Amino acid sequence: MREKWVFFDLDGTLTQSEEGIWNCARYAAEKMGFPQPAEETLKKWIGPPLIWSFQHLMGMTEAQAWQAQEYYRERYTTVGKYENRVYPGVRRMLRALKRGGVRMGIVTGKPEQPTRDILAYFGILRYFERIACATDAKAEKEHLIRSVMPEEPAEVWMVGDRRFDMEGGAAAGVHTLGAAWGYGSEEELRTAGAERIAFSAWEAAKILCPDAEMPKGAFLSMEGLDGSGKSTQMEKLTGTLERFGFEVEHSREPGGTPIGEKIRELLLSRDNMEMTDVTEALLYAAARAQHVRERIRPALAAGKVLLCDRFLDSSVAYQGGGRRLGVDQVLALNALAVEDTLPLAVVYLDLDHRTSLRRRSEASELDRLEMEKESFHARVEEGYHALIARHPERYVVVDARGDREEIAKTIAAAVLEKLMAAEEKE
Numbered sequence: 001m002r003e004k005w006v007f008f009d010l011d012g013t014l015t016q017s018e019e020g021i022w023n024c025a026r027y028a029a030e031k032m033g034f035p036q037p038a039e040e041t042l043k044k045w046i047g048p049p050l051i052w053s054f055q056h057l058m059g060m061t062e063a064q065a066w067q068a069q070e071y072y073r074e075r076y077t078t079v080g081k082y083e084n085r086v087y088p089g090v091r092r093m094l095r096a097l098k099r100g101g102v103r104m105g106i107v108t109g110k111p112e113q114p115t116r117d118i119l120a121y122f123g124i125l126r127y128f129e130r131i132a133c134a135t136d137a138k139a140e141k142e143h144l145i146r147s148v149m150p151e152e153p154a155e156v157w158m159v160g161d162r163r164f165d166m167e168g169g170a171a172a173g174v175h176t177l178g179a180a181w182g183y184g185s186e187e188e189l190r191t192a193g194a195e196r197i198a199f200s201a202w203e204a205a206k207i208l209c210p211d212a213e214m215p216k217g218a219f220l221s222m223e224g225l226d227g228s229g230k231s232t233q234m235e236k237l238t239g240t241l242e243r244f245g246f247e248v249e250h251s252r253e254p255g256g257t258p259i260g261e262k263i264r265e266l267l268l269s270r271d272n273m274e275m276t277d278v279t280e281a282l283l284y285a286a287a288r289a290q291h292v293r294e295r296i297r298p299a300l301a302a303g304k305v306l307l308c309d310r311f312l313d314s315s316v317a318y319q320g321g322g323r324r325l326g327v328d329q330v331l332a333l334n335a336l337a338v339e340d341t342l343p344l345a346v347v348y349l350d351l352d353h354r355t356s357l358r359r360r361s362e363a364s365e366l367d368r369l370e371m372e373k374e375s376f377h378a379r380v381e382e383g384y385h386a387l388i389a390r391h392p393e394r395y396v397v398v399d400a401r402g403d404r405e406e407i408a409k410t411i412a413a414a415v416l417e418k419l420m421a422a423e424e425k426e
């Protein structure tokens with residue numbers, strides 16, 4: 001069968017790599033005794049072959065440029081290559097193209113080892129069947145494209161963010177799509193003869209595969225006793241996931257929707273001390289039913305990662321355990337609210353109730369639930385542990401008393417593994 005092939009440039013197209021590249025260019029300049037390159041110079045750095053940049057952007061002789069390239073690579077192959085991020089929407093684009101039957105490859109001016117290391121680090125190496133990388137002898141895109149050209153393809157595209165990608169693609173006789181989200185301007189891409197231009201990775205996906213379907217997003221929740229550091233860890237996790245190209249939205253329970261926020265006021269207000277335990281459990285479930293439909297499902301349908309501060313587990317722990325309504329009763333009561341919308345992973349910040357109490361009492365004003373006695377919070381803690389024991393595979397349990405940065409690293413590693421495993425199963 002004749003197939004459609006798409007070749008992607010790496011830097012500036014799939015990954016936003018200026019941090020590492022610029023740090024290495026600065027390092028090479030310093031080692032060579034050249035003045036530090038200006039911001040304007042660095043902006044032009046990404047895309048052309050290194051030797052060309054050292055000569056034409058830093059004013060080196062050819063011999064100096066080869067020496068500078070050695071220094072550059074010394075830093076790049078160890079640290080520079082990971083000072084990098086995947087552009088928003090790129091993961092979604094790759095997933096959709098793969099599902100649409102498009103075959104993919106990489107054509108890059110980078111050497112092979114860092115190229116493979118970067119793709120593997122971000123968990124996207126498996127999308128690419130052919131990889132063409134620059135060698136010292138051969139760096140022109142035209143030759144690189146020709147070296148991986150399929151035999152009798154139905155259609156071949158080169159996608160890149162600089163004129164070198166567009167010119168190389170045209171010279172090799174393939175279609176060209178300019179990635180205007182990268183380092184080259186729209187004008188540069190048009191002048192270089194780009195057949196099509198896309199301003200986002202998703203727009204590119206629709207051009208390359210018009211009937212591409214939106215891949216499903218992922219739902220994550222963060223749980224723990226009050227004072228376990230959920231907000232801090234949500235921010236840190238979001239930062240890491242975004243660096244890996246996941247598009248993250250935040251929400252919280254109770255709340256996350258206008259109706260849910262009104263219910264939240266009812267639940268947390270100290271004016272409502274006469275609220276019965278069953279009323280309380282039903283109100284949390286009611287807020288959740290609205291949240292699932294108005295916020296969570298639409299985010300998942302749009303391919304986003306929805307990260308929620310508390311979800312169903314909180315009801316099981318607080319109402320099931322704390323209020324003694326029972327784990328199974330609270331699950332039953334929530335069944336209609338959530339149906340099959342359950343988190344792919346629940347991060348549990350494990351903090352014993354005494355430490356939680358101590359941290360809470362340092363906070364300014366307590367809400368209705370926070371005012372509860374120590375025994376209530378002890379039962380909440382037990383409730384969480386009962387749930388985790390039932391389905392350990394759904395949880396990422398982390399000791400919340402450790403160092404914040406270490407906690408963040410542990411959570412990120414475990415969550416990334418789950419997200420990537422879910423992508424691989426598609």
Ligand code: TYD
Nearest residue numbers: 226227253254284310311314315318369370
């Ligand atoms: P919030 O101020 O968001 O607390 P935190 O910052 O600790 O998350 O208040 C939410 C409170 O509601 C918190 O004490 C836990 C409680 N809660 C339940 O009892 N059941 C639930 O289903 C949910 C979602 C929260």
